[in-house]
Amino acid sequence: MITNYAARIRALDDDALERFVTDWAKRRTRDYVETQRWSGTGDMGRDVVGYVTRQRHEGEWDNFQCKQLSSRLSEKAAFVELGKIFMHSAAGEYRLPRGYTFVAPKGVVRNVQNFVAHPERFRQAFLDRWNELVAPELVENQVVTLTPGIRDAIERFAFDSVYWLDAAGLAEDEYAIPALVKWFGYDPGAAPPGVTPDLPQDEEAPYIEQLIGLYGERRNTTFADYDSALADPEWGQHLREQRTRYFEAAAFDRYYRDSTPPDYLVAFKDDLYHGVVDTHRDRHSDGLARVLRVLAQASQVSPAGVLGRYAKVPVKQGTCHQFANEGRLPWRK
Known part of the structure; x- marks a missing residue:
């Protein structure tokens, strides 16, 4: 170098x-x-x-x-x-x-x-x-x-x-x-993997609360809290996976925020947003179906540039949870 x-x-x-x-x-x-x-x-x-x-x-x-x-x-x-x-x-x-x-x-x-x-x-x-x-x-x-x-x-x-x-x-x-x-055109390389804390963090609260609400709607019940949703045999593992994806995206953001010009990360997220927003707006059988379809669509989007080259599927899906956190693409309407 x-x-x-x-x-x-x-x-x-x-x-x-x-x-x-x-x-x-x-x-x-x-x-x-x-x-x-x-x-x-x-x-x-x-x-x-x-x-x-x-x-x-x-x-x-x-x-x-x-x-x-x-x-x-x-x-x-x-x-x-x-x-x-x-x-x-x-x-x-x-x-x-x-x-x-x-x-x-x-x-x-x-x-x-x-x-x-x-x-x-x-x-x-x-x-x-x-x-x-x-x-x-x-x-x-x-x-x-x-x-x-x-x-x-x-x-x-x-x-x-x-x-x-x-x-x-x-x-x-x-x-x-x-x-x-x-x-x-220096290549900053791949971001380090994310680390998922054992306990949910304050920054995760919006998308986790939305997901737990959607699990309850699908089951026609109400989960009392995070632990009860995590213990559910059908959706507990899904919730764990979403947290992993969220922290993969958080690690990706931190790395490229420090190693590329500011507009690179903005452009990456804009590309991903426009790649999934129509799927998010589409009609779905319920809110959880929307989540699953948007995450599947995110895995297929290929944002341009060096960040797109290094954005693995969990990063792109975790970024969708960031959009839900921000209210940009809420999971639960």
């Missing part, structure tokens, strides 16, 4: 790299409530931003500076790009970022690696070499002196939050998998 996809990341142009990194950052939902891509004139040193809070730039945020270069990111380029952050922060445009990552598919030169590895040495180098490396490069035809505000920003910034990522590091990051699927 790393070798093949790292090479393809290195082949992206500047715009595509920023969009790829945006897709990657969007998957870091444990880190960010929102991501934003800044590009072109006036980006103020920001390419892709991850906001930690709804306060966006008034709260904590991380910056991902994308540099698709013909060779490794140079020492001067690293100083200038980070220098933009200090200049604009000192000017009141935004607070200093919590973290700063150079995304350089071809890597960074050894001196940059050494500075990143020695945060306080990096800080001192900024103070010592501002006039030499940074001041003439920030604004065209101007020299940006090391003002007290910029000096303060450099002294306050957490240099231990500076990182770099090359194409291999980006490709092997777990959050990059959905972007690899979207951009390069």
Whole structure:
């Protein structure tokens, strides 16, 4: 995976790299409530931003500076790009970022690696070499002196939050998998099997209650509770099988929610829904007959795409129970 996809990341142009990194950052939902891509004139040193809070730039945020270069990111380029952050922060445009990552598919030169590895040495180098490396490069035809505000920003910034990522590091990051699927057709593989708890869970209550009611209608009786339905010699095993199918679908959802773009799972469920909805609407001798016919029809539906390829029969049938839970296709009308 790393070798093949790292090479393809290195082949992206500047715009595509920023969009790829945006897709990657969007998957870091444990880190960010929102991501934003800044590009072109006036980006103020920001390419892709991850906001930690709804306060966006008034709260904590991380910056991902994308540099698709013909060779490794140079020492001067690293100083200038980070220098933009200090200049604009000192000017009141935004607070200093919590973290700063150079995304350089071809890597960074050894001196940059050494500075990143020695945060306080990096800080001192900024103070010592501002006039030499940074001041003439920030604004065209101007020299940006090391003002007290910029000096303060450099002294306050957490240099231990500076990182770099090359194409291999980006490709092997777990959050990059959905972007690899979207951009390069990476195969996320099959979802792990579901695990059915011994006792019914709150999330199952709607479809289980509907099924138990339909078992009673077929028998012309009323099952007192889940245990009494489970003990029934005719329908108890059927109920066990439906729970297995439901948790197969739940495991499928969790896996592909993390390993593919969000619209993939939505498209899979839409395909399945349209494959069974007419059967659900049809006339049936009773509600349980509807359930059995819809589940049989679900087993025959072949949703498109990579998720359809890996959706086994129990997953498709369990997804129908999810539809019943949501009220989208209720078992008991």
